[in-house]
Amino acid sequence: MKNLRFIKPTLLLFVFIFFGFTGNSENNLKNSNTISYQETNVIISGKIVDAKTNQPIAFVSVTATGTNIGTVSNTDGEFTLKFEKSLNVKSLTFKYIGYQNKVVEISSVPEKKFKIKLNPFVISIEEVVIRPNDPKELIQEILNRIPQNYSEKANKEMAFYREYIKNKRKYVSISEAVVEIYKAPYNKEYSYDLVKLYKGHKSAKVKAQDTIIMKLKGGPKTALLLDIAKNPYILFSDEKLEDYDFTLKDITNIDNQQNYILIFQQKPNPEQALFNGKIYVNIKTLAITAAEFSLNLENISEASKVFIRKKPLFLKIRPTNTKYLVNYTENNGKYYFSHARGEVEFEVKWKRKLFKSHYSVMTEIAITDRSDKNVQKIPKNQQLKAGIVFDEKVYPFSDTDFWGKYNTIKPEESIQRTIKKYGFKLKIQDN
Structure with missing residues (x-):
């Protein structure tokens, strides 16, 4: 060692x-809670909060399910994730210490104010x-x-x-x-x-x-x-x-x-x-x-x-x-x-x-x-x-x-x- x-x-x-x-x-970056489809990419933004307190959760792992593509939420609980349409990603997975994993189907993501609520599990x-x-x-x-x-x-x-x-x-x-x-x-x-x-x-x-x-x-x-x-x-x-x-x-x-x-x-x-x-x-x-x-x-x-x-x-x-x-x-x-x-x-x-x-x-x-x-x-x-x-x-x-x-x-x-x-x-x- x-x-x-x-x-x-x-x-x-x-x-x-x-x-x-x-x-x-x-x-300089945009601040929006939306899902948008470009010619070749999908872009999803949202905010992650505690389901009980509604307080933002920082540093949550956000991944396009079934891939290695991901990011983390910032200290305000916000994130933006991009991936190619050709990957045919169906859902996003959210993981953080002390909380239950959550999988959200992309088809259910609203056009505005996408809020993900994680349930504590300790x-x-x-x-x-x-x-x-x-x-x-x-x-x-x-x-x-x-x-x-x-x-x-x-x-x-x-x-x-x-x-x-x-x-x-x-x-x-x-x-x-x-x-x-x-x-x-x-x-x-x-x-x-x-x-x-x-x-x-x-x-x-x-x-x-x-x-x-x-x-x-x-x-x-x-x-x-x-x-x-x-x-x-x-x-x-x-x-x-x-x-x-x-x-x-x-x-x-x-x-x-x-x-x-x-x-x-x-x-x-x-x-x-x-x-x-x-x-x-x-x-x-x-x-x-x-x-x-x-x-x-x-x-x-x-x-x-x-x-x-x-x-x-x-x-x-x-x-x-x-x-x-x-x-x-x-x-x-x-x-x-x-x-x-x-x-x-x-x-x-x-x-x-x-x-x-x-x-x-x-x-x-x-x-x-x-x-x-x-x-x-x-x-x-x-x-x-x-x-x-x-x-x-x-x-x-x-x-x-x-x-x-x-x-x-x-x-x-x-x-x-x-x-x-x-x-x-x-x-x-x-x-």
């Missing part, structure tokens, strides 16, 4: 470079504290089963990637892309995922303001490192298992199957910053089906080192909150990485100045299609590297139908409001 020293490069998913002054921007059990000698054995068994639970074949995947930086509630930048992924087999430890930029765009109009320039270092390849089944050392390594307390908290439903909820918390240790969170594990297969975790911020000095690559001498930066989530989907007995999202909030203060600035950054990637047929590695000269400043790889350009047939994650309402105010310009990134 890889050593824990590799955690910091992985978490350069959020690394900031501070060096000047600038402002604010955004993105089985609570008496809380069980795992004995000190149990966690390592349980986690080790989960790790041992990765080669048989996850694809042993390389896959060609299409994915949508988004990152943004916000100053309080104002967007500083947004960058998005459709990328092609060579997803390496899970049964080969030193076989790595590769990423190619297919097309991308970024916010173009910036409103000048007295604030700090920030560059997010990471990009799509670094986001893929959150695949903890592929990279389990991110959370657990052999020598670090003893640094966690584990609790088997509940059993919940994922994809109409029972899953353990395994809570892990870092033991008190003033010398390092590890993680707190939970992983969801299929009871029958012991496959990791999802995870939610955050960096322990009790040691602010160590936690800050994870995120900050370069900053001015008289600038103080303190992370205040972190959140990561990872999801997998099952198909024919094998599990596949399907979605990951990471967020970091922090405060910034110049020495000798009274007020602080508050920033948040987010990166998200969703697999929108997948095939294990005729898979070829991406040529080296076309590969995106880990730790790039992705904003510098795409360009602003105006195009009302930039994404065409490709699936994306629908932008949140707050993004759409900014789009309307400032506009968004797009351009295809040449290889």
Whole structure:
């Protein structure tokens, strides 16, 4: 297993470079709850809510039933899914942690205000504290089963990637892309995922303001490192298992199957910053089906080192909150990485100045299609590297139908409001 020293490069998913002054921007996509038929494609949009509370549900897996084509709902519970008419798709399938799966026939989709209500499905059990000698054995068994639970074949995947930086509630930048992924087999430890930029765009109009320039270092390849089944050392390594307390908290439903909820918390240790969170594990297969975790911020000095690559001498930066989530989907007995999202909030203060600035950054990637047929590695000269400043790889350009047939994650309402105010310009990134 890889050593824990590799955690910091992985978490350069959020690394900031501070060096000047600038402002604010955004993105442009349509907001409609309709079904439409183009010459060759079907486009369906809707909103997913809890059947009891009517509250929106974020990050729900939405797939064209019988295919590998899919997307996820945004934080407002909204989604848009595109697929070719020739596939003859009859229904959509909706899946999320703690809810019953729902299949909706396309023939029943209304022309407007398509709302999908998911029913909660949670089985609570008496809380069980795992004995000190149990966690390592349980986690080790989960790790041992990765080669048989996850694809042993390389896959060609299409994915949508988004990152943004916000100053309080104002967007500083947004960058998005459709990328092609060579997803390496899970049964080969030193076989790595590769990423190619297919097309991308970024916010173009910036409103000048007295604030700090920030560059997010990471990009799509670094986001893929959150695949903890592929990279389990991110959370657990052999020598670090003893640094966690584990609790088997509940059993919940994922994809109409029972899953353990395994809570892990870092033991008190003033010398390092590890993680707190939970992983969801299929009871029958012991496959990791999802995870939610955050960096322990009790040691602010160590936690800050994870995120900050370069900053001015008289600038103080303190992370205040972190959140990561990872999801997998099952198909024919094998599990596949399907979605990951990471967020970091922090405060910034110049020495000798009274007020602080508050920033948040987010990166998200969703697999929108997948095939294990005729898979070829991406040529080296076309590969995106880990730790790039992705904003510098795409360009602003105006195009009302930039994404065409490709699936994306629908932008949140707050993004759409900014789009309307400032506009968004797009351009295809040449290889």
